[in-house]
Amino acid sequence: DAGVIQSPRHEVTEMGQEVTLRCKPISGHNSLFWYRQTMMRGLELLIYFNNNVPIDDSGMPEDRFSAKMPNASFSTLKIQPSEPRDSAVYFCASSLAGTSGRDFFGQGTRLTVV
Amino acid sequence: KQEVTQIPAALSVPEGENLVLNCSFTDSAIYNLQWFRQDPGKGLTSLLLIQSSQREQTSGRLNASLDKSSGRSTLYIAASQPGDSATYLCAVRGNTDKLIFGTGTRLQVFP
Numbered sequence: 001d002a003g004v005i006q007s008p009r010h011e012v013t014e015m016g017q018e019v020t021l022r023c024k025p026i027s028g029h030n031s032l033f034w035y036r037q038t039m040m041r042g043l044e045l046l047i048y049f050n051n052n053v054p055i056d057d058s059g060m061p062e063d064r065f066s067a068k069m070p071n072a073s074f075s076t077l078k079i080q081p082s083e084p085r086d087s088a089v090y091f092c093a094s095s096l097a098g099t100s101g102r103d104f105f106g107q108g109t110r111l112t113v114v
Numbered sequence: 115k116q117e118v119t120q121i122p123a124a125l126s127v128p129e130g131e132n133l134v135l136n137c138s139f140t141d142s143a144i145y146n147l148q149w150f151r152q153d154p155g156k157g158l159t160s161l162l163l164i165q166s167s168q169r170e171q172t173s174g175r176l177n178a179s180l181d182k183s184s185g186r187s188t189l190y191i192a193a194s195q196p197g198d199s200a201t202y203l204c205a206v207r208g209n210t211d212k213l214i215f216g217t218g219t220r221l222q223v224f225p
Binding site (some may be wrong): 004031033042043045048050055056091093097101102103104105106107108 | 148150156157158159160163203205210211212213215217218
């Protein structure tokens with residue numbers, strides 16, 4: 001397996017534009033997590049899915065953020081409209097829930113909103 | 115609310131030293147604990163996972179211990195090498211499947 005795949009790796013956008021981040025989890029994993037990492041706040045969990053169903057979205061900053069998981073092999077995180085304070089590295093991770101499995105992270109998407 | 119703390123925040127040592135990184139958590143009702151490594155500009159890599167019923171796990175020069183009752187874990191790195199330079203994060207998982215991360219220890223091993 002190629003691991004967790006995120007795209008794009010880098011995104012530079014203007015304030016007010018819509019941004020869509022993509023994630024392909026490891027095949028067979030049934031939990032998917034979206035995180036945001038900044039120097040100030042460290043690693044924060046935004047939302048996680050289990051069997052494609054959102055379980056906890058309490059970390060989503062505000063209504064400008066939304067996430068979907070239409071099937072077991074694909075998830076998106078959308079920011080609309082984007083703001084400079086959204087600039088961060090966004091990670092996707094997957095694992096096999098209910099077992100003792102480890103979490104596998106993608107390489108991240110570095111988002112810069114100017 | 116679970117809180118995870120890591121000490122020290124940064125560490126710089128000469129090659130060959132044995133190291134201990136510390137992690138503490140406030141709620142002992144955890145499912146497991148993981149130690150991750152993050153290289154600059156990269157994602158996180160899970161190094162070791164310790165189940166709540168276990169006391170320690172070993173992988174090569176790495177050994178992680180867990181004392182759930184006192185809310186502590188340590189990561190021991192034997193014979194450190196420059197290639198071990200990275201940020202090390204610990205994370206605990208409770209029964210909600212969420213991982214709660216510490217703020218990390220930035221390690222630099224110089225030749």
